[in-house]
Amino acid sequence: MACKAGQVVPSPWQTAGMADPYLLPAVVSTVGTLVAALGGVVTTSIFSGRQDERRARQEDERAARQLREQEAQARLNACGDLLTAAAQLRMHLQILGQRHWADMNIKLQAAQDEAASVGRCAAHVALLIPGDPGETALLLSRSAGQLAAHAVKKANVGLRTSSDQRYLGGE
Numbered sequence: 001m002a003c004k005a006g007q008v009v010p011s012p013w014q015t016a017g018m019a020d021p022y023l024l025p026a027v028v029s030t031v032g033t034l035v036a037a038l039g040g041v042v043t044t045s046i047f048s049g050r051q052d053e054r055r056a057r058q059e060d061e062r063a064a065r066q067l068r069e070q071e072a073q074a075r076l077n078a079c080g081d082l083l084t085a086a087a088q089l090r091m092h093l094q095i096l097g098q099r100h101w102a103d104m105n106i107k108l109q110a111a112q113d114e115a116a117s118v119g120r121c122a123a124h125v126a127l128l129i130p131g132d133p134g135e136t137a138l139l140l141s142r143s144a145g146q147l148a149a150h151a152v153k154k155a156n157v158g159l160r161t162s163s164d165q166r167y168l169g170g171e
Helices: 023-096 104-128 132-154
Strands: none
Touching: 023 104, 023 132, 104 132
């Protein structure tokens, strides 16, 4: 093939329908870089999403554990309050029954208030711990009320100086 002056001779790559030999490696390199960058972004996104899910799951587990601990502490406190109120009532009635007191009516009122306190504490326990423990707490409350009522009924409220100044039990 002869060349004429001023005529551009096509390269063998162009005549075969192929692109420039430097264009193909540049395109492959650019596409590879883009794919690698996109892969890095996707991988980072997936990894970050999994970390967020793990953190959220751990936070939920921590909150649930903290709630269980608070509920257990509330049950423990309620049972302790009930036992304290019942012990105070028992001690008050034991001391009250030892002898006649000049302010017996005030002491009996305090015993009734303590029996009511046992009832409030028992109701709290029954709400926090349903089933047998709650029912037992309510039975304790009922017994405390009966014991206080019995003490009021049997109490001798009045002065010991003469029999006309004494009140009948329960008055």
